[in-house]
């Protein structure tokens with residue numbers, strides 16, 4: 178599908194990849210672009226840049242997600258493309274004594290924002306999309322959801338869960354003409370990456386958010402489930418499935434090297 182003529186919602190659109198997606202789909206000719214973010218000032222600034230609309234929304238709360246969808250459709254008409262992009266990187270600790278050591282609060286918040294946000298969006302939108310013959314979900318996950326995230330079990334686990342949900346959504350509602358893509362980059366030059374310790378996510382080059390948005394635009398036009406802005410990820414996925422034990426050993430070595438490099 179093309180964004181041209183569509184009503185588009187981008188969660189986490191105040192910054193980084195979400196901001197670039199909002200700009201990209203505006204340039205692709207979307208009928209309306211709605212930016213939903215917990216940071217209303219940031220969302221309003223991006224909305225001003227593209228003549229879009231901003232809402233304050235915490236995607237970890239079902240009522241907030243449902244409200245954005247309801248309000249958007251009331252004002253602009255049916256949502257054709259819902260970009261469930263907002264995410265958080267919590268519980269990063271390269272030196273952690275115990276990989277399960279992140280607090281319950283970090284796990285719960287990661288689960289709400291990185292997983293349940295997508296469930297909430299689908300819970301409200303799937304019946305509406307079914308009723309009008311289809312729609313599209315673009316879910317920003319991460320290569321960490323396909324491979325792993327060195328240094329954060331919370332991020333890795335919740336991003337894997339997001340892939341699991343996206344697969345279920347795509348399979349269960351294919352016959353309803355609902356299409357799903359998962360956007361799975363490695364390092365992208367955003368506030369999130371800048372706040373993290375340097376790790377293997379940057380080893381194949383850090384892309385700009387604009388490059389990632391361009392890959393997303395092509396990916397949804399092709400209706401590809403898997404969008405890999407870093408092509409190397411496909412090779413890593415193949416290596417993982419070909420010999421999982423060797424892959425785990427290689428990742429453990431990478432963790433050791435990353436710790437050494439970070440002193």
Ligand SMILES: NC(=O)c1ccc[n+]([C@@H]2O[C@H](COP(=O)([O-])OP(=O)(O)OC[C@H]3O[C@@H](n4cnc5c(N)ncnc54)[C@H](O)[C@@H]3O)[C@@H](O)[C@H]2O)c1
Nearest residue numbers: 189191192193194215235236263264319364365367368369
């Ligand atoms: N930057 C990377 O290297 C990278 C790589 C792979 C995947 N991702 C994923 O890309 C997505 C966007 O991240 P980014 O790198 O652009 O980061 P970012 O920090 O620049 O932007 C994230 C945006 O999400 C918003 N947000 C956070 N929690 C929210 C909530 N509960 N409700 C609504 N909005 C919320 C923030 O206010 C911010 O505007 C995330 O899902 C992230 O996991 C990032």
